[in-house]
Amino acid sequence: MIGWCISKVICWARASTAEIACALRIPQGTAAGVMRESRGLTHALPLTLQALRTGQISARHAQRMRDHVASIPPLPGDRDRALGQCRPVRRSRGGEALPADL
Numbered sequence: 886m887i888g889w890c891i892s893k894v895i896c897w898a899r900a901s902t903a904e905i906a907c908a909l910r911i912p913q914g915t916a917a918g919v920m921r922e923s924r925g926l927t928h929a930l931p932l933t934l935q936a937l938r939t940g941q942i943s944a945r946h947a948q949r950m951r952d953h954v955a956s957i958p959p960l961p962g963d964r965d966r967a968l969g970q971c972r973p974v975r976r977s978r979g980g981e982a983l984p985a986d987l
Contacts, residue, residue: 902917902920903916930947930954
């Protein structure tokens with residue numbers, strides 16, 4: 886049963902990618918990239934997505950934000966902290982910069 890569900894999800898993802906590619910008249914590989922970028926903005930960078938929607942930043946700015954954020958490794962324990970608790974920890978470890986060993 887699980888194998889059927891996984892293959893159905895894969896089929897749905899491929900069909901969605903094909904539909905987007907057709908609608909935008911772009912190659913499927915490009916459409917897959919657009920979908921990945923969209924998921925990244927939606928889940929990891931909602932404030933960047935909001936700024937993009939309101940015209941405060943361009944699509945290129947949003948791409949650069951996504952690229953930079955993806956290269957920043959999380960600090961140990963960040964996952965268990967609220968956002969407000971993460972900022973003081975990062976500052977105490979040398980501002981917003983990454984630790985020297987990373």
